[in-house]
Amino acid sequence: MKTYYVYILKCSDNFLYTGITNNIERRFEEHQKGLNKNCFTFKRRPLKLIFHQVFNDVEQAIYFEKKIKKWSSKKKLALANDDFDMLKILSECRNATHYKYNSDKK
Numbered sequence: 001m002k003t004y005y006v007y008i009l010k011c012s013d014n015f016l017y018t019g020i021t022n023n024i025e026r027r028f029e030e031h032q033k034g035l036n037k038n039c040f041t042f043k044r045r046p047l048k049l050i051f052h053q054v055f056n057d058v059e060q061a062i063y064f065e066k067k068i069k070k071w072s073s074k075k076k077l078a079l080a081n082d083d084f085d086m087l088k089i090l091s092e093c094r095n096a097t098h099y100k101y102n103s104d105k106k
Contacts, residue, residue: 004061006068008051008076011044016076020065024052051080 005024009017009031017040021027028049031041041047055061068076078086 001056002058004055004058005052006055006061006065007049007053008068008080009041010048010050011041012046013044014073015044016050016073017041017044017047018065018069018076020061024049051076 002022004020004022005027006018006020007024007027009019009028011017017031019027028047030036031039031047032045034042034045036042053064055064068079071079072090075087075090078084078090
């Protein structure tokens with residue numbers, strides 16, 4: 001059975017990079033050594049692996065990677081720190097029209 005990893009790297013400029021791979025050790029080493037000068041992380045080294053999650057289904061891994069790529073840095077850090085309470089708070093809708101914040105509740 002193939003294994004896939006969704007991972008988050010913390011860059012030297014504190015930017016968070018999200019990726020997917022089938023070999024986490026190899027891929028981290030590639031990022032860290034800067035083997036690809038066109039890679040987003042090339043000029044942001046050194047890097048720190050702050051999160052990874054294992055998947056047996058590539059479609060689920062791709063779905064999760066695409067989902068968290070859209071998240072804010074705060075939300076990604078909450079995930080990386082296993083701070084699920086904060087993750088829940090950061091996931092709440094804060095739109096003024098949301099039912100929690102609408103004064104015209106029925």
